[in-house]
Amino acid sequence: MKWDVPSITEFMEPFYDAGFTAKTLATILLDECYARYGGSPGDDTTVCVVKIRKREPVNLLMGPPADRDDCGKMLSLFFSKEGRHIICGGTTSEIAAEYLGRKLIPHREIVDPEVPPISELEGVDLVTEGVVTMGKVLKYAQDYLQDNEKFKQWSYKRDGASLIARMLFEDATDIHFFIGKAVNPAHQITGMPIGFDVKMQVVQELEACLRQMGKRIRVSYF
Structure with a gap:
């Protein structure tokens, strides 16, 4: 699977603007990686998301x-x-x-x-x-x-x-x-x-x- 940093950034930006939590953003990215592997991952995929926000x-x-x-x-x-x-x-x-x-x-x-x-x-x-x-x-x-x-x-x-x-x-x-x-x-x-x-x-x-x-x-x- 070839998916570089600029492509990942472009994919994730709309979700960030939607206000999702770090946990959900990680889930979205992992699901997309899984889909791009066609449901059969050829390697490990690890996602770490940190988000800074105001108190709500x-x-x-x-x-x-x-x-x-x-x-x-x-x-x-x-x-x-x-x-x-x-x-x-x-x-x-x-x-x-x-x-x-x-x-x-x-x-x-x-x-x-x-x-x-x-x-x-x-x-x-x-x-x-x-x-x-x-x-x-x-x-x-x-x-x-x-x-x-x-x-x-x-x-x-x-x-x-x-x-x-x-x-x-x-x-x-x-x-x-x-x-x-x-x-x-x-x-x-x-x-x-x-x-x-x-x-x-x-x-x-x-x-x-x-x-x-x-x-x-x-x-x-x-």
Whole structure:
């Protein structure tokens, strides 16, 4: 395979301008090398990517507080933070809409049958369903730390999990989780696959994955 430095530079420049992380840029370049070998590499290929960027904070709110009287405190702190804001969970988004005095607009379009539709709320960058969506994000995060094979799924899709993945994996440098510890009665029905323990496990495992990605993480529980 003959592919010199100027050719590699020309190939990679558009991806750099798109704002991809060093990890994703390395994946793109390795995939192209693999393709140029016709799927049968004739030699080793090693890629090292270093990227310097400005800090980009993202705040993610999931779940109402254990004490409903703390809603105002939690939301006030959440919205006071610099950066983009993500809200996960139907009840949580309704509480946020009431706090902001704005209308929550659910989307009807199902982009991915495994991920519930997103919603819109003025003043919030992204509103999604809760545990199911975040569970999908966790799977993407775990794959990202391995071979990043699912990159082609979440890198362009418009479902809630893909949108969160792009914001957390690609855009964010600092992530502040605001986690409400209220128990959702609907999830306590016998036979339901989603429970409070599952929610907390998803949050903790995702936090660990993001730390491995080099993100600065802060978690506040309410």
